[in-house]
Amino acid sequence: MGEKCKILHQWFNSMKKLTFPFNDEDIPLNGIYVLFEKGESAHGTNRIVRIGTHTGYNQLVSRLKQHFIKENKDRSIFRKNIGRCLLNKENDPFLKQWELDLTSRKAKEKYAALIDFDKQNEIEKGVSEYIQNNFSFVVFQVDDKEKRLGLESKIISTVSLCEECFPSKNWLGLSSPKQKIRESGLWLVNELYKTPLSDGDMQELKILLGIKEGS
Numbered sequence: 767m768g769e770k771c772k773i774l775h776q777w778f779n780s781m782k783k784l785t786f787p788f789n790d791e792d793i794p795l796n797g798i799y800v801l802f803e804k805g806e807s808a809h810g811t812n813r814i815v816r817i818g819t820h821t822g823y824n825q826l827v828s829r830l831k832q833h834f835i836k837e838n839k840d841r842s843i844f845r846k847n848i849g850r851c852l853l854n855k856e857n858d859p860f861l862k863q864w865e866l867d868l869t870s871r872k873a874k875e876k877y878a879a880l881i882d883f884d885k886q887n888e889i890e891k892g893v894s895e896y897i898q899n900n901f902s903f904v905v906f907q908v909d910d911k912e913k914r915l916g917l918e919s920k921i922i923s924t925v926s927l928c929e930e931c932f933p934s935k936n937w938l939g940l941s942s943p944k945q946k947i948r949e950s951g952l953w954l955v956n957e958l959y960k961t962p963l964s965d966g967d968m969q970e971l972k973i974l975l976g977i978k979e980g981s
C-alpha cells in the first residue's frame with residue numbers, strides 16, 4: 767500500500783493548500799477535504815493526517831467551519847479529539863466533562879450542573895487556536911454522496927494501511943486517549959484498515975483531482 771499512499775501524498779500536496787481563514791469561494795459545495803499538520807511529514811512531503819467529508823447536501827464549507835471555527839465539540843469529532851489530547855497531555859481532570867455530549871436538551875439538563883462552562887469555553891478556544899494555527903488542507907469536488915463516502919473510506923484505508931507513514935515524536939495525537947488515533951497516526955477512528963483504493967479507483971481519482979498525465 768506504500769506506493770499508492772505515496773502517490774496520494776504527491777497528488778494532494780501538489781494542489782492548492784488552504785489555511786485559516788479560508789475563503790468560501792475556494793471550496794466546492796460538495797467534496798472531500800484532506801488535512802495536513804505542521805511538523806508532520808511522510809513520503810518526503812507533508813503527511814496526510816485526516817481525510818473527511820460531509821453527508822448533508824452542499825455542506826462542505828459548513829462542515830469545515832464546524833471544525834475550524836464553531837466552538838462546539840459535540841458538532842465536530844475532530845474538535846473533540848483535539849480537545850481530548852490537549853487535556854490528556856496536561857492530565858486535566860476536565861477530560862471527563864469534555865467527553866459528555868450536550869447536544870440533546872435532555873443531556874444538557876442532566877449534565878448542566880456538573881459542567882464548568884467557563885472551563886469548557888477556555889478549552890474550546892484552545893482547540894480553535896490549535897486547529898487554526900496548525901492545519902492546512904486541500905479540497906476536491908465530488909457531488910455524489912455515495913461516491914464521496916466511498917472514496918473517503920478508501921483513501922483513509924489506503925493511508926492507514928501504509929507502513930511508511932507515521933507520526934513525528936511530537937505529534938499531538940500521541941496524547942490521545944483513543945488507541946486508534948495513536949496507532950494510525952491519523953485524526954480518525956472510522957474507516958481505518960478497510961478496503962483501499964484499487965488501480966481503477968486511483969485512475970478515477972486522478973481525473974477528479976485534475977492531475978496531469980505523467981505526474
Ligand SMILES: [Zn+2]
Nearest residue numbers: 771928930931
Ligand atoms: Zn504512506
